[in-house]
């Protein structure tokens with residue numbers, strides 16, 4: 146059996162995009178499913194310890210050291226699985242870098258994932274919060290995934306329905322967090338592409354251009370680079386809060402006081418802009434110690450250098466309290482809060 150190298154008191158500073166200096170009590174890196182057997186044997190001897198699956202660490206805020214085992218999922222694989230008249234089916238291992246995978250699909254001539262270009266992280270974590278950007282969500286092109294039950298080592302397939310995808314949410318995030326290790330994801334990409342370019346900013350970037358997946362991807366990359374801080378330069382996890390959903394009556398009441406308040410109807414609810422709400426309190430570019438908001442985008446919390454996860458979380462809670470007080474709206478963090 147493949148023996149897994151187990152590290153103790155392992156620094157996670159370089160493995161989370163906030164760049165907070167925390168440690169894992171135990172740490173291992175999983176490169177093959179074969180290696181999993183040895184991790185599960187080890188785990189049987191330490192049943193009391195919590196386990197955390199780690200991809201690129203771009204959607205987590207570590208509030209404290211992690212007292213258990215961190216398993217970095219590095220399973221790599223990319224291939225065309227099948228095709229029919231209308232679709233190609235491509236499969237990617239959980240450890241594949243998301244953006245590299247998107248680039249690969251485009252290079253193969255497959256369309257569908259171009260609007261999701263440049264989202265940091267891994268393929269395996271992408272279903273957790275049903276990643277989305279510029280009018281497209283992972284669920285729009287998802288076919289199925291393979292996941293391993295961490296308690297029994299059973300390998301199971303999850304269909305689109307099983308995953309219960311919703312806005313920045315899934316079965317794996319809110320119903321059974323930590324139970325399933327996602328090993329590989331299969332996408333169903335259309336042979337006849339239909340582009341989604343009517344999103345603010347995207348249509349302007351593409352005006353006058355002939356549309357194809359490569360061109361749209363380039364426009365999305367340039368938009369993202371102009372708006373979002375690069376975690377390699379300044380620690381962050383992208384948008385820190387979800388856009389809140391409120392009732393139509395609540396939205397009408399907000400509009401009466403704040404005529405410019407943006408909102409998008411979603412069924413019988415209205416989605417507000419978390420960024421707009423935060424901006425109204427003058428939070429853009431604010432800073433307490435090394436924790437702050439990005440100067441171009443109040444929705445993005447940043448670590449200017451030495452902030453701890455607890456300090457960033459305290460800062461986030463101040464924003465949440467201010468928005469609650471001014472608008473009576475609750476903000477919910479988007480990244481996974483670990484520890485504390």
Ligand SMILES: Cc1cc2nc3c(=O)[nH]c(=O)nc-3n(C[C@H](O)[C@H](O)[C@H](O)COP(=O)(O)OP(=O)(O)OC[C@H]3O[C@@H](n4cnc5c(N)ncnc54)[C@H](O)[C@@H]3O)c2cc1C
Nearest residue numbers: 198200201202203204265266267269270276277327382383
């Ligand atoms: C600059 C920036 C921009 C961003 N923009 C967007 C955006 O536009 N849209 C968007 O949706 N998100 C965005 N994000 C958030 C982030 O990129 C995504 O959530 C991404 O999918 C996280 O991937 P990861 O591998 O880094 O996950 P991690 O942070 O490593 O993990 C996230 C969660 O998934 C779990 N997990 C990880 N791997 C597995 C696995 N194999 N099996 C089971 N559970 C697993 C972890 O335990 C954790 O709960 C952005 C982040 C940054 C830093």
